[in-house]
Amino acid sequence: MHDSFSRRHLFRRSGAGFGSVGLMSALASDQILAGDASVSDGLHHRARAKRVIFLFMNGAPSHVDTFDPKPMLAKHAGESPNDHSVDKKNRAGGYMPSPFQFSAHGESGVVMSELFPKLADHADDLCVVRSMHTDVPNHEPGLLLMQSGHQQPTRPSMGSWLSYGLGSENANLPSFIALSPGLPVVGPQLWSNAFLPGQHQGIEIDTNHSDVEKLIHNIRNPHLSRSDQREQLDLLQKFNQIHRQQRPGEASLETHIRSMELAFEMQREASEAFDLDRESQRTRQAYGDSEFGRSCLLGRRLLERGVRVVQVFYVKKNSKQPWDTHRNNNSGHEKLCADADQVTAALLSDLKRRGMLDDTLVIWGGEFGRTPYAQVDKDKDPKKAGRDHHHTGFSMWLAGGGVRGGYTHGATDDFGMHAVEKRVHVHDLHATVLHLMGIDHTRLTYRYSGRDFRLTDVHGRVVDDWFA
Structure with a gap:
């Protein structure tokens, strides 16, 4: 290769030519990157994470009942929020305090609610982000924005971008797999490759079953x-x-x-990778036999065998968005969190025991949060009160993969209404995930219809505070 023919020039000239395989895989196979230590395990810089599993809570969990305690809600319980963002037409009630107790855990003192007693044992591994915000409080555009960086079903998902950029570590398995025991709202667009080459489409697996021949x-x-x-x-x-x-x-x-x-x-x-019966009884019991439990156990097996991206959707066969608690928020979260707590803690323990957590990025969260005030039915029964969609402030967390454990990032206001400190937009989350995987989000582009597209479009900043 001529000395003046830089790697950046190569990317620009090649354009979609590398689309048939991951960019990193193509360059490595052609020895174009040979001897370049700065990209030895990432596309643009040294990667902190080799693989990622996104545990997506479809419907949106309540941040004020899980990871963002708000004592002021109890002090002002029942009072109507004096906030222009409150939709009075949508049965908005007064401030509703969480019935769940919050406490600090681990040496780091990360605070979470009593709904996560097992996850609390991993407090020192978690990077809890309390200052997330997104653009809209509606499921369809919110889901698409969280998964693809755009509100319309026209862009590749984050998993497809990672597949395009990095390829798979196992030529005999897809680089991106979506585990979904039911069809979520929006559906296959959430793992779509859009205009990227077809092999970067997420492969959907219905985890209602555990038998290999029913899974595939x-x-x-x-x-x-x-x-x-x-x-x-x-x-x-x-x-x-x-x-x-x-x-x-x-x-x-x-x-x-x-x-x-x-x-x-x-x-x-796949006959071996998808066979959960190969796991010990102790391991299967740790994850449990729920749809989410089977999905996460299968996800760990796939990551272990070189799949780059695993997306786990918390849905059920007859429920597209279980966390959408417009009614019975408190009892709903008790049930949902009991399952999520057991499974998520089992996954973190399993990854750590196998020496995989350090280079596996785990992400947990939904498309937005839920209102700090109540949503009541026509009878205004407080026992059945729910919480509405809420996009201006909510929580997510990350673990492993070079993330700073035992750290709480940002804050919402005293009532949990708006992210006010160290705010993090969805585009910032995407930029940071790509950075952890060894990719500069401004440089991973694909030329389509006369312009260069990227996951973060013209937005996004890397959140350095999250790095270990």
Whole structure:
């Protein structure tokens, strides 16, 4: 390579040409990055995390009942908020204090509610962000913004961007897998590749089942042996290569050819990776047998085998957004948090025991938060009170993957209405996740329809305070 032909120039000139595989994988295989220690395990700089699992609480958990205690709510209980953002038409009631007790945990003193007794044992691993905010308090655009950085279903998801930038560590498994035991609001657009090449689409797995043949349909050929299938596929691929040479530049054709090879290799690899029965009884009991528990255990197995991004959606077969507690907020959170607490704590313990937590980024949160004031039904029964959608201040947390454990970042105001200190937008979260994975969010671009697109568009800043 000519000395004046810089890596940046290469990226610009190549454009979509690297779309058929992850950029990092393509460059490494061609030895373009050989000897460049600064990008030895990341696309633009040294990565703190090799893989990521996003535990997404569909429907939006209440920050004032989980990670953001607000004593002022009790002092002013029942009073109507004097805030222009309150939607009086949507059955808004007065301030509603949380019935759950908050206390400090670990050597760091991270504060969380009594709803998370097992997660509390991991307080020193958590980076709790109390100052999140997003653009809208509606599920569809909120979900899309959190997953893709844009409110319309036209952009690639974060998992697809990471797949495009970094590829997979296992050529026989997809780089991005979405585990969803039901169809969430918005649906497949949440793991869509949009205009990125098709192999960066998230592969959806329905975790209502634990049997491998139900998790992945047609995982075994009922008529042909593996050697017969290999011979058949080799012949088919020869015809495909001839077909491709006659149609240069067709990315969809390249994707289709690659998908057949991946499907064949997955028959062997996935049969083992997706088999939860290979786990010990003790491990399975630690995670529990809920949909979320099975998803997180499967997610850990996939991460362990080289899958780059695992997205776990907290949904159920007949519930698209379980955390959407417009009614019965308190009892709803008791039930939901009991499951989430057990499973999330089991995942963190499991990753730590296997030596994976240090380079696995764990993210927990929903599309926004819930109102510090009540949402009441027409009978105004306080026992059935819920909380409405709330986007101007809410909480999330991260762990592992180079994140600063035992740290609480930012704050909302005294009532939990608005993020006021060290505010973090969704774009900032995305920029920081990419940075932890070794990617400069301003430089990971894809040219489409005459312009360069990126996950954070023209926004986003890296939150350095989160780094260990």
